[in-house]
Amino acid sequence: MSFLELASQNLVSPMVLFFALGLAAALARSDLSIPEAVAKTIALYLMMSIGFKGGVEVAKSGITTLMLLVMLAGVLLSFIIPVIGFFALRAVSRLSAVDAAAIAAHYGSISIVTFVAATEAVRGLGLPFEGFLVAVAAVMETPAILSALLLARRAQPAGQTQGEGESAGALIREVGLNSSVVMLVGSFFIGWATGAKGLAMIAPFIVDPFRGVLCLFLLDMGLVAGRGMREGARHLSPPVLAFGILMPLFSAAVAALLILPLGLSVGGAAVFITLAASASYIAVPAAMRLALPEAKPAIYLTLSLGVTFPFNLALGIPLYLAIAQRVGL
Amino acid sequence: MSFLELASQNLVSPMVLFFALGLAAALARSDLSIPEAVAKTIALYLMMSIGFKGGVEVAKSGITTLMLLVMLAGVLLSFIIPVIGFFALRAVSRLSAVDAAAIAAHYGSISIVTFVAATEAVRGLGLPFEGFLVAVAAVMETPAILSALLLARRAQPAGQTQGEGESAGALIREVGLNSSVVMLVGSFFIGWATGAKGLAMIAPFIVDPFRGVLCLFLLDMGLVAGRGMREGARHLSPPVLAFGILMPLFSAAVAALLILPLGLSVGGAAVFITLAASASYIAVPAAMRLALPEAKPAIYLTLSLGVTFPFNLALGIPLYLAIAQRVGL
């Protein structure tokens, strides 16, 4: 299928439309909102579901060399993308080193909902994809944070860029134990341990309603993104805005090259490229408030959730699918 | 089926019984309660589900003259019922003009859960009904508010019945963008756009568990209604109480006459009559706190949720079904 066909099909999926509804409602200042307690729980539900299903897949296939190689590629990308992003931002914008490092960290890490949207698109085309990609997503969450910390420190005296008394080790531990990572990895191992039998027991909860719940969560993300756009837009200069679109494309290209020799399936390649192109909006922002509190959250939150996420959801994913048709098997 | 058969069948449905359980628990001062965050989310879920399903139906049937005529009839009723209700209340009770207008507004607008209960009852009898009735419900939500505002202003100098600096336009805009309308209308259009294919994707979330979720919500409404009865009963004089039962019956009769020539199905007629007979308890109360803050919420909330809603749920719906068997095709 061509990019245009993929894109137009993607744009009329209920998921993308519910996101658009949320966006529109927020921009029109409707009082529509999802309570925080429910938004948190849906996020955990999504992690539980994709973690578990990924684990069940790995229980079927076992640990393969391909899996280890792709995980390695993921970790590498998570480390490198922030470095590239940082220097790009410093070159084209007037952002401070700390702001540039904080933004860059988001792009090295991943967005689990973008991941899910990609898997849904891939499934919608009837393509299979490797179950271990959930594990790849998990290992890509945190290296980017380390990268960004090093970049920020290089640029500034250590005492200023880090909470007094907080060692980088304590920080990494805190980040590594954040709720999304624990839920994703924990469910992955439970899925692995209980396999198809375990899946059969809880599939009516974690599999069947999954897409519908995802629609509700995307509505919520649209609402939050729209609110962010309204409040945060004035913090984004044109070069920073452009970064929010071009950086994912660049990351996608690098990811495509990196996995070209590995032999992922077309579906798997699309998902992996999407991971690389996606930007975190839950784990990394929280980590940045601790690691680089001087960085302005209005910039990185708005850019990641208000620019890159909608772009990936609407146009990025079909594009990455089109790319994957060239690099996947 | 006769009214008695319909009523007795209706009274032993899980939905009505869970509402009764909530009512009984609240009156017995049990500490049973549904957290606010969950109640809000379930309300949104119900809107999402019925909006989407309605949209899918319209995608199948297309826009018809019947649809437009019934929508027109709905808007008309939503405008007129408050006027009748207002003068009736002024004639039989000692309520102030502002209180009477505020109450009347609730009866011109609609209750989406009463709507849903009617559709379930109709489905339970194996009767089909027109999918566009969701759109009719949506357009009936707000005209009643305008009507009530005009009535209150006619009775009082403008300066007093309206927030200083708040134009009626701003208010209508705020009301038109309230969360229930946005969710209902948004999901309707998404259902329309994605059709049966979209429905298939999210049916395990929005269709299959729908009735069970409705039971939980009705339990919650029973709890809130019971609390309202306990707290609010002393605010209701006998004529006002009687209004809470007789007004829906009157509205039902008017609605039945109005659609007699249009040729709705029996199921559709029952649902339309129920819409006319139902009273709002979410959108209109909030609008009244802004538009007519002098009106006492203890009166209109208690009357709508503690009197009219239970009456419609238990006896009204089977009655409207019996009426519809005469006016529907």
Added chain:
Amino acid sequence: MSFLELASQNLVSPMVLFFALGLAAALARSDLSIPEAVAKTIALYLMMSIGFKGGVEVAKSGITTLMLLVMLAGVLLSFIIPVIGFFALRAVSRLSAVDAAAIAAHYGSISIVTFVAATEAVRGLGLPFEGFLVAVAAVMETPAILSALLLARRAQPAGQTQGEGESAGALIREVGLNSSVVMLVGSFFIGWATGAKGLAMIAPFIVDPFRGVLCLFLLDMGLVAGRGMREGARHLSPPVLAFGILMPLFSAAVAALLILPLGLSVGGAAVFITLAASASYIAVPAAMRLALPEAKPAIYLTLSLGVTFPFNLALGIPLYLAIAQRVGL
């Protein structure tokens, strides 16, 4: 099946593993948590589901002598276990009379999640069990509280062990109307009244996703239990800790003897024994804060949720199943 087979099969079920995940996350100080509003709602959902399903079973079988006898046995156990527990605690530990009475009350009452876990284990083996056991669970909730009150009063002058102006009657009424009892008993009667037809309507909500929801709730209980262990461990002396394991075993033995002559099925016997062996962690703690506020919650909450619950979940249930294979029919 032998105990070892039963135990090892039980330990790799998704339910037990999600509980373990929660426990591990809390002990590792992860910030993973389920919002309070959601935890409360899931607890209500579980009550709704098991109450309703139990009622439907009783609608099928009718009220039998066996049912009445087992309910009687349950009430008896709920009264007696606290007495035994109280004297055991006073004999082996240095706990005050009030603390000992409060702890003992938890063990006479029941844990509905332990009950559910037992029914799942029983179902996993393809064994049937009597539907009326839900009613037995309900009647076992409160007698233990009365027992504990009497024990505490015997030990102390009345004025001190009870809120001034609060009669024991008022307290029992409050406890009897607590949300879990109302939801469980109310759903039971609704299930009874609407029978298989009612069940068919809401099964996609209360039956199909049940196990998955249970996994999420067990994750939450693991988190709360782990937090309790971290905070409360220092309040538990070795004899009290031992009580948390030995008391359930003792209760199980008494329960097994008591029902030996009654002729429950193997599945039913396992469930009944589990009820006796389980300790309350929702209804009784709240009642103790009112009835015996001098008793330290850190002790009884930690013991019930941090020691007895995990023990029962992991090892107790397979053991009770093994016992039931000897006493059941």
Added chain:
Amino acid sequence: MVQTHLKKRIEIILEAPALHRLTDRLNQAGVTGYTIVPVLAGRGRDGSWSAEGLAGDAGRLVMIISIVDAAKADDVLERVYTLLARQIGIVTVSDVQVIRADHF
């Protein structure tokens, strides 16, 4: 200048199961109103607690704010104090100004 009147603001942090006992006492003391605010977590002499994940009331706290007439404050405090002597919680009092004295 807006005319204001001196009142007492009583702030109580109390374990949730005892909430009804407290509001009964406040009502008996003749306070004209109170407002209940949720509490997420806390730490006291007995260690820390958190409402997160709790399905029951035990182990959870709430905060109650009541604006009372200075003349009534002592009576209210005494009643609250006898309750807090047995339940988990704390109480503080401070001065506040209100606009409509008749409301309180």
Added chain:
Amino acid sequence: MVQTHLKKRIEIILEAPALHRLTDRLNQAGVTGYTIVPVLAGRGRDGSWSAEGLAGDAGRLVMIISIVDAAKADDVLERVYTLLARQIGIVTVSDVQVIRADHF
């Protein structure tokens, strides 16, 4: 000793549907910020209410806290007062010390 500055703490308990009207007024009065806290339940002259189970905004209250300069307090109070004359709610003012005077 930490250098502190005197400010006024305005605490408003208001029905939720009127929240935007209040924050509009606060903004017009030039306050530098405010914070909104959820409210679970309460009792006043009009009886008791509870947010539990409510799917809509009507019948629910919220609490708004705003730290303002003493010089601005009167203006803020007057604007709040004209709103509260028509909506359900109460307002109290008290003295507080802050560290960074420039923040408020």
Added chain:
Amino acid sequence: MVQTHLKKRIEIILEAPALHRLTDRLNQAGVTGYTIVPVLAGRGRDGSWSAEGLAGDAGRLVMIISIVDAAKADDVLERVYTLLARQIGIVTVSDVQVIRADHF
């Protein structure tokens, strides 16, 4: 008359991810307790925010109330201040009376 004792009420509004850093500091300063209250939304110099719909901690605030001995207040404030110099949030101090002085 009920015998009361003067204490300081420290009220901190802070971004949620830094909560542990704050409570660590409070504990180091030797406060006997604190209570954490949820916050729904707010506005400050950096614009408005709302917790609604947020699945993560970033962008959300919480309120921490600690009743401390007047003698300790300065130390607590200094520690809190150095944290707030880098994180988003504000702190205020006010006088309150408590009944059981030994509790704090």
